[in-house]
Every structure is written in C-alpha cells, then in structure tokens.
Amino acid sequence: MNKTVALIMAGGQGNRLSILSEERAKPALPFAGKYRLIDFALSNCVNSGIARVGVLTQYRPSSLNEHVGAGRPWELDRDRGGLLLLQPYRGRRSGDWYKGTADAIYQNLPLLDEWGAQTVLVLSGDHVYKMRYDEMVAYHQAREADVTLGVMEVPWEEASRFGLVVTDQDDQVLAFEEKPARPKARLASMGVYLFEPRVLKEVLEEDASSRGSTRDFGHDVLPAMLGRYRVLAYRFSGYWRDVGTVESYWKANMDFLEEPPPLILDSGDNPVRTRPYDRPPARLGRSAVVQQSLLCHGTVIQGTVLHSVLSRGVVVEEGAVVQDSILFDDVVVRRGATISTAVVDKEVVLGEEAAVGYGEDNTPNADEPDALNTGITVVGKRAVVPGGARIGRNCRIMPGVRESDYPPSHLVPSGSTVERTTRRPAAERVPAH
DSSP: OOOOOEEEEEEOOOOOGGGSSSSGGGGGSEEEEEEEEHHHHHHHHHTTTOEEEEEEEEOOOOHHHHTTTSGGTOOOOOSEEEEEEEEOOSSSSSSOOOOOOHHHHHTTTHHHHHHTEEEEEESSEEEEEOOOOOHHHHHHHHTTTTEEEEEOOOOOOGGGGGEEEEEEEEEEEEEEEESSSSOOOEEEEEEEEEEEHHHHHHHHHHTTTOOOOOOOIIIIIIHHHHHSSSSEEEEOSSEEEEEHHHHHHHHHHHTTTSSSSSOOOTTTSOOOOOOOOOOOOOOTTOOOOEOOOEEOOEEEEEEESOOEEETTTOOOTTOOOEEEEEEEETTTTTTEEEEEEEEEEETOOEEETTTOOOSOOOOOOOOOOSSSSSSSEEEEEEEEEEOEEEOOOOOOEEEEEEEGGTTTTEOOOOEEEEOOSSSSOOGOOOOOO
C-alpha cells in the first residue's frame, strides 16, 4: 500500500476573493458548476493511490466540512487510514489556532507516526489541476531528495504574479523569488511539497522555535532549507491554476467553456470526484437559447445563457440574459433581467428588468480596489437585486442585502458597494453553506 500521507491546507480565508470567501473557506468555493475547489486535491490523492489524507481546516469550515464529510465520494471512508478533518484545538498544555501553513502541519505532526508515513505530501486545497502524485513520489525517491517541490513554467510576462523557483541544470533548487518585479526565472511553485518525514519534523520544530518566523512554508521554511538539505524541483506540464483572486477564479471557470476544455473533469481513469446532490435533470424551455455554457442538474432555462457557468437549480426566466458570468446554486434571474461579467453567489434573486454588470465604466471598487478592478461584479449570498436596478462593474453587493438597502434610484455606479443596513427577520436567517 502507498505509504504517502497527504495533508491538505484548507483553512485559508482568501481575502483577495472579496465576498465570495466571506462566509466559506476558499477550498469550499464552487467551481465549474458542480465541483468545489478542494475536489481537485482530494481526487488527485485517490487517483494516485494515496489513502491517508488529512484536511486541515480553520476559517469558516462548516460548508467545507459538510461537503467533505467522511470522504465517501473519494472512497476515503475506511477504517484504516482514510480521511480526517483536522481542526485547531485549544488544550491545557498544547494546541492553538493555526498561525500559518507551517504551524498547521507542525500541530499535526503526531499523525505522521500514527499513519506510518514514509513520505509526506503537503498540498493547497484551492488550486485547479489534475496530477499524479505517485509519479512525483517516484521521482522524489529516485533522486533521494529531502523535499521536492511541484513547479511549472509560466510565461515570462506573467512570472511576476507567482512565487518563483530558481534551479540549476539538475533541477536542484538554488533560490526562491516571491512575486519579483523583474523575474530571473519562470518556474512557478505550485504549492505541492513532498517531504521526508524526518526532515519535515526537523524543519518545523526549528521554525516553531524561531521568533522571527511567520510560520509559512513558502516564506520561511523552504528558503531556510537551501544549502542544508537536498531540495529538488519536479516539473509539471499540465493545466494548473491558482484561483486566489476574483479575476483568476472567473478566468479559470471560463477556461472550461472552451472546446476542448483544458481538462476532462469526469474522465473514467482519472476523474475529479465530488459529493453528489440529488437534483432533477436540467430543463430548457421553448424560448431557451444556450451557447458555450455549462449547466448543472436542476437548472431551468427559459431565457438566454451565453458563455456562462450555471450551478444546480439556477432559474433563468423568459427574456432574461446571462452572459460571461458564474451563477452559484439556486440563483433566480427574473424576466427581462441581465447579468454580464459577474459572479453571483447562491440563492440570489435578481428582479425583473434589473441589470448586473451594467455600462462600460470600469472604475475599481472603492472598498476593494485590489480585488475588484477588472470589470467583474460580485453579488453576495442570498442578496436581492430589486426589479429595474442598474448595477455597474466592479461592484460588491454584500450578502443578504434587501431592496431597502439600495439607494432610492436603485442605481449602483461602477466601483460601488451595497451594504446590508436593515436587520433581517429571524425567519430569513439561514445557516451558511
């Protein structure tokens, strides 16, 4: 049996994803309609023969915990090994909230002995890719590495957006560059780290005793290993996306509308698995027009859907138009309404003749200019957009807003935010998922 143990970092808040991660952990974010981001790392583990998986959670874990459960969709519900949800704890003598990625693994080091780990795979739970980790393990062992990093080449013009790895001709790591203005290399770190257990314990114990450390693998632990340990790079050549921003999340979803798509998600020999949810088949009415889009179970389309991703239970009424957008579960788009270049969270209701992503003004969001500046508007969970409203680009419609929260004109200029100002009745307060 494969003795590799995988530890998936799934506790991040995802500040650059604006309100999409306000009420859920980033790895729980829906993707391509029916999946969640964490499905990729979990499926990669199972498809690589790794049956001992720990998922480290912290921030807003309820929807992630519900989705992952005991691991049955990934065949990880087993008596020996299997899947464990590892949340931080506080005790009399040990335990505390995770202070960083390295600290999260440090607090769970006893699990490695319990599971008899021969190699330890540390993964991010919010990246989109399909990868055979067993091939990386074979490379790591054949090269007798202390730690091996998954890397891939990115275009020079995009290299400054990534944490970069500088290697010699034998792929031994010489240096790290964190989002440099003038990159010296274009090998991006994928957030896939394979350690020898003894080495992992040594470097984490050292990091835990360092006063100046931020307890982060990329910033502290890995750079401190250079020159002291055998640190190698493993080159990956497939599709990989870090979806840590609103723009990168939107673009990655749009990638899967191309023909052919960058990955076949449901391929029989290497599928991306997810938790199934009972919904009836999608239904298209006589007036429906659908082009280059993904529709999930339970969608009911009477209007027009162009180049968009619609999750379960979305309703698009007659005369409504959805274009270049991502709609989460159970969004309702009423007659004559339009949505353009937007991400709309679950259970939003868009009133008749309303417009989201209206106009050409691309003013960045006043409250989050770094997160919303490329024309994408974000509508929060269970918000209501009044009939006839006009919402511009780079706008934030906060979760749970109602008609009374909007200006009397129902006009929301580009770069604006609509906050919730009224207290919701108790009957409307629904647990977040």
